[in-house]
Amino acid sequence: MRREVPLFITAIVGISFVIQYFIPHPPFSNLSDWFSDWFSIIQACAIVLGALNLMKISFLKVKDKKPDWGYAAVIIVSFLFITIIGLSEGEGFRLPGTKFDWIYNFIFIPLSATMFSILAFFVASASYRAFRARNFEATLLLIAAFFVMLGRVPIGDLLVWFMPEGYQLSNLASWVMNVPQAAGQRAIMIGIGLGVVSTSLRVILGIERSHIGGGE
Amino acid sequence: MDHFSLWLAAFLTLGIISFLYKDNPWYKLTEAIFIGISAGYWVVTLYWDNFYGKFWVNKGEEPTLWIGAFFGFLMLLRLIPKVGWLSRWPLAFIVGATSGLWLMNYFASNIMVQVQATIMPLFSTGYGTGFDADFATIVANFVIFFGTLTGLVYFFFSKEHKGAFGVGAKIGIFFLMITFGASFGYTVMSRMSLLIGRIDFLFGDWLGMIQ
Amino acid sequence: MKNIFSIPILVCLVISIPFSIFAQEKQSDSLIETSKVIAEPATSLIVSDYKYDNGNSLKLNWVPSIDDQLPAGKVTGYELFRSVNGGGFERIAEFPPQKNSFQDDKVEIGSSYVYYIDALSKDTATSSAKTELINPEREWFNAGKIPLLIMALIIAGSIFYFIETARRGKTLFVRKIAGLEAIDDAIGRATEMGRPILFIPGIQDMDDVQTLAGLTILGRVSKVIADYDTRIFMPVSRSLVMTAGRETIKAAYQSAGRPDAYSDDMVNYITDEQFGYVAAVDGIMVREKPATVFLLGAFFAESLILAETGNSIGAIQIAGTARPAQLPFFIAACDFTLIGEELFAASAYLSGEPKQMGSLKGQDVGKAIALIVILIGVIAATFSTAWDIAFMTSIYDFFTTIFSVSK
C-alpha cells in the first residue's frame, strides 16, 4: 500500500501526460493546465513544511545557545517581520508603495543583486587559478573563450584595427557563436533530450523509484 | 529614495561584498537577514499568488482545483509522523506528471526539431536554392554538420572510445569544448555586467560620484 | 446569311456612335479608370475543417483566377479576408500568384468563420464569392503528430527492448564514466578524514527532470554512505525536494540495513531564493569544510560560487548538470563533471542493475538513429539541391516529414 499506490499514481499520471500530447480533446487537453494549477497549490502547501523546518532549526539553535545562535535569532526575526507584513498587506502586496514593496526594494534587491554580482569576482579568481591549458581540449576551450570575450566588446576590434571590415574580431566571435558553438549545443541538446526520455521512461515504468522511498 | 533606505541598501550590499575578504560577522548578519527575508518573501508570494490567487479565488468555478488542494493537504500530513507516508502520493503525482510532460516536450523540441534542423544541403544557402553558396557558407555548413555528428558520437555509452569511433568521439569533445569556451566567454560578459550595475548603484545612486 | 449578321452589328455600331463621342469626352477625365488592369476573381473557394487537430485550424482551397495561368499574368497576388462570428471582414493573409491553398491556424473552437479572397491586379482587387459559415472542430487524435508518435515508439521501444534483454540475463557493455567511477573513492576519502559529505541536488523544484536525476543518484550515493558510516547533509532550496530527499535517504539507509543511523536533520530547507540559498550554503561550506561535495541537478548562476568555494576549501567535487551554460565552470573548478546526458545516465550506471543499464543501451539506439538520419538526410539534401536528383529529393522529403513536429 505504501509503496504500490505511489508507483501506480506515477505510472498512470505519467502515461496520461504522454497521451495528452497526441489527443487534443478534453479532458486530455486540459491535463497540463490542471497540472500547473495543482502544482502551484501543492507548492504553496509544501512551503509551510520548509518554513517550519527552517524555524525549527533556528529556534533550536537559539534555545541550545549553539555557536552563532544570534544569527539564528536574526533569521527568525526577519522571517517573521516580512511574513507578517506581507500577509497583512492583502492581494496587492506587491504594488508600488506598499511596505512589502519597500522591503523588496531596499533589503531584498540589494542582497540578491550583490550576491549575484559577486560572481564577477569568482569568475576572475577561477580564471586565474582554474582555467589551465592542461591539454588540447582545455586549450580549445580557452581560445574559444578569448575570441568571444574580445569580439563582444569594442576593444576587440580596436586590437585588430589593421584587419579589413568584415574580418574583425567581432565577426569572428559571431562566427564562433553561430557555427561551431551552435553545433556543439545541438549535440548536447539531442543528448539531453535522449537522457530525459530515458529517465522519464524509467520513472514511469517504476524501474527508478528511489525518490518516493522506493528500493527493491 | 530617502536617506535611511539608501544607507540600509548600501549597508547590506557592502555586507555581502565583505565575504570576499573573509567570512566575518558583518557577512553572517547579512546572510541571516537574507535567509530570513527571502524565505518569508517566498511564503508570502506563494500564499498570495498560488494559494489565494489560484485556489481560493477560483475554487467555486473550477471544481478540479479541489484535487490540487487535496494533494496539498496530503503534503501537510508530513507534520503528523504516523500518516506522513501519505505525502508520497502528491510526490508521486508530481514526479509522474513531470516525467510525462518532459518526455514529450524534450522529444519534440530537443530531438526531432534539432535533427531536422541539421538536415541541410551543404553547398547551398537553403534547400532548393541550387548550387549557390559561397566558400564561407560551405565551410560553415560542413562545420555544423560535422560538429553535431561527432558531438553525438561522444555521448555513446555502449562503445569504448577506441579506433575510428574514438577519433570521432575525440573530435566531438573538441566541439563541446568550443561550446563551453563560448559559454564561458558569455558568462564572463554577463557576470561583469552585473558587477558594473552594482558598482553603478554604489558610486552613482548612493554616493553621487558618477553621472 | 451574311446579311442577317451584319444588320445587328450595324445597329450596334450606329447606337454606339453617340456613346463613343460621349465616352470620348469622358475618357479624358477617366483615363485611368478604363486603362485599369482588372483580373478575374479566384473561383471555387472552399473552406473545410482541418482534420485531426485541436480545432484550431481550417483549410482553404481555391482555383486561381483565369488571369493567373501564366507566370507573368495580370494577377499580382491574392489577399484573404475573414469574418469572425459575423463581424466585419479583416485581411488575414496575402499570397503570391499561383497559390491555391492556405491553412488558417489562428481560429478557435466555438467561433464561426466566413472567408473570401481577392485577386489583386496592378490596380484593383476583385473578390471571389464568400464561403459558407464554418466552425472548426476538434477530433480525438492529432494526425499531424503520427510521425512523432512513430519515432517516439521506436525509441521508447528500443529502450524497452534492451531493458527486457538485460533482465533476461544478457550482459550489456557500458563504457566507463570517469565521474561515476570516482564516487566510492570520494566517499571513502571523507570517511578517512572524518569530515562530512555535502550533496546539492540543484536549485529547481520536483518539476524538473534534472532534480529527479540528482535525487536518484542521491539514492545510490547515500547507500554507500550508510555502509561507510559517514555523515551526509543536504541543504535544499525547495520544500518538495526536502520531502523527496528525506524519503530517498531514508530508503537508502533502510536498504543498507541501518535505519537507525538516519535522521531528518540530514536534509534541511533553507530558502527558495537562489542567492539566499547560495549565501547559506557558502557559509555552511566554509564552516563545516566537507571533504566531498556533490553538485548534481539543475544549476544556474550559483554553480560557480558553489564550485569555487568548494574548490577553495579543498573538497573533492563531483558535479553534473544538463545546463550547458554552467558546465565550463564545473569543468574548471570540479574534479569530475557529468556533461548533459551523462547526468541522466548516472543513476542507471551506478545502480549496476541490468535493466537500468538496458535503458542506456536504448538511448544509444536513439543516438544512432539521429546520426544515421542526419548523415543520410544531409547527403540527400545536398545532392537534391545542388544537382536536382529526384531520388534524393524524395529521401529528403521523407526525412523532413518524419522529423517534423506538427503544431
Next chain:
Amino acid sequence: MSTKVKEILAVVAITIFCLVFYIGKINGWETIEFSFTVSMIVISLLVLSLVWILILTIKGNLIERRIVFLFVGIAVTLPLFMGISQKISSSPEVVSLYESVDALPAGSKVLISFDYDPPSAPELQPMAEAFIQLCFEKNLKVITMGLWPQGPQQANLAFEKVFSSEKLKGRKFEYGVDYVNLGFQTGNEFVVQRMGSSFKSMFPTDYVGNAYNDLPLVKNIKNFSNIDYCFNLSAGFPGTVEWIQIGVDRFGVLLGAGNTAVQAPQIYPYLNAGQLTGLLGGMNGAAEFEKLTEIPGKGTKFMLSQSFSHMVVIAFVLIGNVAFFMSGRKSMLEGNEE
C-alpha cells in the same frame, strides 16, 4: 597592530569616505570625470600592476584570491569615471531584430514579456528601455507582461525612463490606449500556453487592477493572433526557450529576444533554425541595439567598463597559464592558499 585593529580601521575609513561623498552629493557636488590624460595614467597603472602580478606568479607565489578580487573591483570601477567613447559594431542577429521591428507598420501591437528580476537588470533594462522607446518612436502600441513576479515592476521603470527621454518629452502617451502593463501571472510556461487561447483568462485585470475589458488597447485582443510582434526579455527559466517552444512552435508568433549573456549561447541553435527574428545578447547586445536605434543609454555607457573587465579576465587566464607552464605543470595544478 593586530589584524583585527587593521580591519576595524579599514571599515572606519570606508565609512568616512562614503559619508563625505554622500554629504557632498546632498550638497550638489559635481560628478567626477577623468580627463583623457588621467584616464591614460590610470590605465597604465592597471597594466603595470598586472605585470607585477605576472612576475609574482612566475616566481611561484600564486597571489591570493583577495588580491584578484580587489584588482577586478578597481578595474571595473575606474572606467566608469572615464569619458572615453568607443566604436560599437553591429552583429547580424541585432540588426535582424532591429529590422523586423522597423518593418512593422504604425499601430501594430507589440507584446513585451519581462521575464527577469532586478539582479539581472543591468543587462536587460537597457534593452527594455531602447526597445520600448523604439516602439513609441514608430508609433507602435506596447503591451507588457511578466512570467517572473518582478517583471512588471521593471516594465514600469522602463516606461518612466522612456517617457522622460529627450526625444519623447513633448509627446503624450495615454495608459490603456498607447500602452498597457498586464502584470504577472504564476504558472511559468503554462501562462504562455493558455494565452494561446485567451489573454483575458490569464490576465483578468492589469497590473494595477483595471478590468481587461476596460482597456481600449487590449479589449479586442483575444490571443496571439491579434499580436503583431512579441519581444521577450529573459534571464533564465521561464524565458526565451519556453516562448519559442510554445509561443513560436505552437502558436506561430513572431518572436525577438533579449537575453542575459549567460543564456544567449543556448539560444543560437533556435536562431539558426529560424525560430527567432533576432537576438540581443548581454550588455553588448544592448549597446549595439542602442547604437542602431540611436538611443544611447546605460548599455553604451557601461561598455568601457565591460571592455576592461574582459581584458582583465583574459589577462588573468594568461598569467595563470604562463606561470603554469614556466614553473612546471604538476606543482601548480592545485590552488595553494587557504
